[in-house]
Amino acid sequence: MKRIFSGIKPTGHLTLGNYLGAVRQWVEVDQHRADADPVFCVVDLHALTVEHEPARVRRLSRQAATLLLASGLDPERCTLFVQSHVNEHTRLAYLLECTATDGELRRMIQYREKTAGAAAAGQGVRLSLLTYPVLMAADILAYGAEEVPVGEDQRQHVELTRDLAVRFNQRYGHTFTVPRAVLPRVAARVMDLQDPRSKMGKSHASTAGIVYLLDDPATVEKKVMRAVTDNDGEVRYDREAKPGVSNLLDVLAACTGGEPEALAAGYDSYGALKKDTAAAVVELLRPVRERHAELVGDPARVDAVLASGAGRARELARPVVDRAYRAIGLLPAA
Ligand code: AMP
Numbered sequence: 523m524k525r526i527f528s529g530i531k532p533t534g535h536l537t538l539g540n541y542l543g544a545v546r547q548w549v550e551v552d553q554h555r556a557d558a559d560p561v562f563c564v565v566d567l568h569a570l571t572v573e574h575e576p577a578r579v580r581r582l583s584r585q586a587a588t589l590l591l592a593s594g595l596d597p598e599r600c601t602l603f604v605q606s607h608v609n610e611h612t613r614l615a616y617l618l619e620c621t622a623t624d625g626e627l628r629r630m631i632q633y634r635e636k637t638a639g640a641a642a643a644g645q646g647v648r649l650s651l652l653t654y655p656v657l658m659a660a661d662i663l664a665y666g667a668e669e670v671p672v673g674e675d676q677r678q679h680v681e682l683t684r685d686l687a688v689r690f691n692q693r694y695g696h697t698f699t700v701p702r703a704v705l706p707r708v709a710a711r712v713m714d715l716q717d718p719r720s721k722m723g724k725s726h727a728s729t730a731g732i733v734y735l736l737d738d739p740a741t742v743e744k745k746v747m748r749a750v751t752d753n754d755g756e757v758r759y760d761r762e763a764k765p766g767v768s769n770l771l772d773v774l775a776a777c778t779g780g781e782p783e784a785l786a787a788g789y790d791s792y793g794a795l796k797k798d799t800a801a802a803v804v805e806l807l808r809p810v811r812e813r814h815a816e817l818v819g820d821p822a823r824v825d826a827v828l829a830s831g832a833g834r835a836r837e838l839a840r841p842v843v844d845r846a847y848r849a850i851g852l853l854p855a856a
Pocket residue numbers: 529530531532538539540541542543544545671672673674675676709710711712713721722723724
């Protein structure tokens with residue numbers, strides 16, 4: 523069986539970017555890959571790397587788990603749990619901090635972007651923002667994952683994870699499986715509809731360019747119809763020169779299964795492209811919203827899934843992390 527691992531941070535409401543970049547791939551693996559043993563995690567510790575409100579993180583953690591189930595993850599097939607319920611993640615992260623260098627972490631693009639923003643505002647950042655990719659590496663390596671289905675923005679973090687696994691194995695003997703990132707064919711980086719040169723993130727200052735999984739159809743339509751394009755009027759796939767139009771084509775292709783370049787040929791106006799894209803997104807999200815509405819009335823069921831998921835996750839991670847503790851030279855407890 524191939525172990526697959528991925529995670530999502532409860533820092534905001536889930537977006538269309540999360541869905542197309544990550545969650546949809548997870549559901550695909552869960553439902554259609556007989557050779558896979560998938561493990562999915564709401565990585566709540568990662569939500570503490572930036573300013574946070576305790577009650578909100580708690581609420582968003584349960585909401586993320588509910589939405590993952592609503593998206594089609596089957597708790598009978600996959601292991602779904604919350605990161606802080608399983609101590610092995612932080613236990614392993616320390617050993618990996620003793621494997622990584624500070625220069626390596628300071629080079630991470632996400633860290634540089636976020637610290638640049640904070641510095642401009644005259645603020646500091648939490649130390650955990652720097653070390654966060656090491657915790658992410660621990661998340662992945664603790665489960666012996668071979669594949670990590672993520673969006674484009676996580677590629678560099680998975681590369682770091684590979685580097686750390688290889689280095690640890692070379693120094694201390696074979697301990698970790700070396701994982702690889704798996705990106706979706708299209709829409710690996712969905713852009714903000716109002717600012718198509720920036721990624722659609724959970725917590726942009728303005729929400730007008732972000733489609734949330736729980737937005738109602740009228741809201742989705744409004745956001746897509748108002749998407750920023752350009753004014754040459756030509757429907758063509760060119761992410762550099764025409765980021766807004768290309769983003770719509772990517773989203774449409776991801777929803778309908780076509781190719782963005784080929785789809786472009788079928789449109790001679792932005793209006794028609796937007797209309798079809800809006801309709802495709804509404805249809806894509808409809809079943810997710812409906813199942814979410816059912817599940818949200820039964821939080822005990824979600825909690826039960828998370829409790830049994832954490833139990834299985836502990837069993838999987840414990841022996842791997844114990845092995846790493848021994849390999850690095852720590853005396854086993856009697
Ligand atoms: P995060 O919201 O940062 O926890 O991301 C969870 C998953 O969604 C990761 O695999 C990300 O790469 C993916 N993701 C987040 N935003 C986008 C986006 N705008 N486009 C594609 N994938 C995304």
